Amino acid sequence: xxxWRGVIEEYRDLLDLPSGLAAVTLxxxxxxxxxxxxxxxxxxxxxxxxxxxxxxxxxxxxRGMTTAxxxxxxxxxxxxxxxxxxxxxxxxxxxxxxxxxxxxxxAPEGKISAAKMAQAVVHGAQVISVRGYFDDCLMxxxxxxxxxPVALVNSVNPVRLEGQKTGAFEIVDFLGDAPDVHVLPVGNxxxxxxxxxxxTQYAEWGASTRRPEMRGFQAAGAAPLVSGEPVRDxxxxxxxxxxxxxxxxHLAVAAAEQSGGGFAAVTDEQIxxxxxxxxxxxxxxxxxxxxxxxxxMLADLASGPEALGRWEARTVVxxxxxxxxKDTATALEPVGDIxxxxxxxxxxxxxxxxxxx
Ligand code: F0G
Numbered sequence: 214x215x216x217w218r219g220v221i222e223e224y225r226d227l228l229d230l231p232s233g234l235a236a237v238t239l240x241x242x243x244x245x246x247x248x249x250x251x252x253x254x255x256x257x258x259x260x261x262x263x264x265x266x267x268x269x270x271x272x273x274x275x276r277g278m279t280t281a282x283x284x285x286x287x288x289x290x291x292x293x294x295x296x297x298x299x300x301x302x303x304x305x306x307x308x309x310x311x312x313x314x315x316x317x318x319x320a321p322e323g324k325i326s327a328a329k330m331a332q333a334v335v336h337g338a339q340v341i342s343v344r345g346y347f348d349d350c351l352m353x354x355x356x357x358x359x360x361x362p363v364a365l366v367n368s369v370n371p372v373r374l375e376g377q378k379t380g381a382f383e384i385v386d387f388l389g390d391a392p393d394v395h396v397l398p399v400g401n402x403x404x405x406x407x408x409x410x411x412x413t414q415y416a417e418w419g420a421s422t423r424r425p426e427m428r429g430f431q432a433a434g435a436a437p438l439v440s441g442e443p444v445r446d447x448x449x450x451x452x453x454x455x456x457x458x459x460x461x462x463h464l465a466v467a468a469a470e471q472s473g474g475g476f477a478a479v480t481d482e483q484i485x486x487x488x489x490x491x492x493x494x495x496x497x498x499x500x501x502x503x504x505x506x507x508x509x510m511l512a513d514l515a516s517g518p519e520a521l522g523r524w525e526a527r528t529v530v531x532x533x534x535x536x537x538x539k540d541t542a543t544a545l546e547p548v549g550d551i552x553x554x555x556x557x558x559x560x561x562x563x564x565x566x567x568x569x570x
Pocket of ligand 1: 272274296297298299300301302398399400401402403404405453454500502503534535
């Protein structure tokens with residue numbers, strides 16, 4: 214058996230990249246599509262989870278970072294910059310380390326999980342905290358890249374979407390066709406735009422017969438695509454999607470409209486509850502933002518008896534975007550003490566404590 218080669222080598226002919234581009238890769242992509250018996254049972258649909266936390270740095274960002282960093286190196290960049298709520302910066306730092314580029318991270322002050330910050334720093338990034346939101350960091354990153362010798366690797370750089378569209382390719386390759394519905398969390402809106410690009414190209418090339426409805430879910434306190442207006446002070450416990458003015462706004466709206474899908478908001482309570490239910494029912498531990506799609510599906514199913522008709526007998530893919538280990542502090546809040554009892558190494562005592570005896 215051969216090893217998965219990473220998204221550039223697996224899909225090179227289908228990506229708009231300079232010919233012969235040397236890949237900077239950690240063998241990202243090729244992530245599991247895991248059937249959710251739990252969600253399939255609730256919705257009477259065939260529900261699959263695209264588990265993007267299985268990527269090398271723990272989120273879907275690696276798909277677009279292999280292309281972005283490969284191109285930055287190809288073009289002679291010496292330094293790369295991104296604005297990030299944490300996952301982009303972790304990914305950029307890892308790929309930049311491999312490519313010998315200097316990574317510079319612009320992070321909203323105090324709003325990034327410790328694990329994501331650790332990834333960036335351990336891979337050698339310089340982290341600059343910015344007084345402001347992600348949206349301010351992105352403006353700053355664009356300005357820096359315009360005026361100084363540093364390459365911008367946020368998803369406003371179209372080479373990121375080239376890599377990220379491979380998520381759609383993998384799903385079609387596995388299922389044999391596109392699903393009926395694709396559900397995912399939306400923050401800066403690069404991922405929904407990339408999936409739509411991938412599904413559209415596969416349909417044009419005859420690799421699939423259809424394109425899915427794209428259903429994007431945002432956190433209620435940071436839901437500009439639902440209200441139709443930028444949010445000045447976005448707020449959510451799902452810090453990865455705490456974004457008030459998504460850069461790929463127009464592409465995302467086009468994806469929703471052309472696909473017959475749409476955007477909806479879920480509360481933090483619904484997001485955190487979905488995160489825990491997914492972990493317990495399906496054995497898949499995701500970070501809070503990653504659970505927004507599952508939360509949205511659950512909220513829709515709970516909205517009334519007519520909801521079932523939207524899901525029943527259909528094939529649904531839910532992208533869960535990042536690993537649960539990215540933010541254990543938030544995950545543990547409702548859990549309380551992890552260890553309830555301490556015993557001597559004695560089977561009878563442990564059995565009594567566990568209620569086995
Ligand atoms: N899920 C996770 C875990 C994320 O980290 C992000 C975005 C999203 C969903 C939303 O994806 O922005 O393409 O709509 N994280 C970015 C970052 C903003 O800086 O890591 P999107």
